[in-house]
């Protein structure tokens with residue numbers, strides 16, 4: 623049986639004056655999934671997440687959240703929490719009092735122990751009684767997440783939650799999101815960092831100029847079907863360079879690392895394998911071999927650059943479904 627959907631969007635369009643921020647977006651997010659939304663600046667990520675949070679309404683299209691159709695008036699759908707453009711907090715109050723005030727505003731029954739627990743989950747126990755005015759961006763992000771946790775959301779929507787997080791903060795936030803998903807909640811988050819998405823998300827949707835250019839499992843995105851640039855450090859650069867020129871499917875890349883013995887080659891994985899075998903047969907030792915840009919990042923760039931550079935009227939959409 624198909625997993626039920628937490629988000630089902632069809633043909634969502636949203637414009638701001640002349641600017642078409644979202645252009646017939648389709649999106650399926652299965653319940654219990656951590657789903658990433660990626661795209662270049664201005665692609666439409668925040669606009670899309672704002673629609674999920676009920677902060678704006680679409681001009682056209684159908685949106686269903688947690689099995690309920692979203693209407694044409696501004697209203698936060700039940701069971702949904704999160705923030706876009708940073709969490710709304712009271713700078714003059716402490717972290718603990720912020721959470722208490724937000725809980726009072728919502729009118730729910732929130733106990734002091736729940737607030738302590740939310741602060742502990744995001745790693746802010748030590749600064750619980752400090753004023754938010756002095757908080758860094760990363761600490762504010764974590765407090766915003768704690769505020770969302772207090773509502774026990776079934777769908778958590780976060781715009782760039784990793785912004786400003788140090789490694790310890792990131793570990794807390796990733797841990798919280800993974801636990802929520804393992805308990806059946808759904809998380810939709812945006813990020814510019816493909817490594818963050820890789821660490822967290824089972825599926826991603828990539829948007830470029832308001833259109834979906836990829837949606838599906840990350841594994842499908844970073845397939846081996848794409849030529850990449852690789853950094854190659856060997857015991858003998860000149861012989862390695864000559865062998866690279868002889869190997870079918872291998873092209874020389876940027877030569878600026880010549881003085882440090884570095885060779886950059888562009889190839890598909892099978893051609894690269896061939897070159898490595900030739901190096902070994904020639905007695906050239908391989909000291910380092912790594913893609914210049916990670917396969918995920920390269921796929922992201924290829925998809926989004928093609929989209930904005932070529933600006934086709936009907937861009938081909940690469941749709942993969944895990945379901």
Ligand SMILES: Nc1ncnc2c1ncn2[C@@H]1O[C@H](COP(=O)(O)OP(=O)(O)OP(=O)(O)O)[C@@H](O)[C@H]1O
Pocket residue numbers: 638641642643661662663664665666667668669670
């Ligand atoms: N309130 C608004 N008024 C006018 N234009 C807007 C408004 N909100 C968004 N836009 C425009 O809509 C487009 C999409 O913006 P959006 O903020 O959704 O992109 P984004 O992918 O979140 O970008 P970034 O990564 O830079 O945060 C942009 O061209 C932006 O200028």
